[in-house]
Amino acid sequence: KEQSSLKVKPVEVTVLSAAGRVGMPTEANCFNQLAHVHRLRDSELTYNEHQYNLDMQMLRNREGMGVPLKMGMERFAARQVGRLPFLTSSNLMDDVLTGRCDTIGFEDFMNLPEYNEQMGQPHAVVEKSLGIYN
Secondary structure, three states, X not given: OOOOOOOOOOOOOOOOOOOOOOOOOOOXXXXXXXXXXXXXXXXXXXXXXXXXXXXXXXXXXXXXXXXXXXXXXXXXXXXXXXXXXXXXXXXXXXXXXXXXXXXXXXXXXXXXXXXXXXXXXXXXXXXXXXXXOO
């Protein structure tokens, strides 16, 4: 039986998004789209998910379907844990289950926009999420 390739296929960028600010190296802003894009950029963006898929395939070949299914269900349950709307998740449980808690990457010390601290009025955010506040 033939298995599909696990190699990362490059994605061609067709739409230019012009933002009035300087973006992070992983963002696809207008300057980054016009500039030379290194071939490893697409590979690095999906590295963690690709590594997880390879690990699950190795476990399926060695242990059978039980262990990867259990690990997949644990990861799914870790993603379902809710927080209050004004608190952003650090994804610590997912990092522990996938083994990313042992590595230090670009996102750990360069503070990507999705990891910025957000200070808001907790009562207003909760009321808006419940539909009380207009």
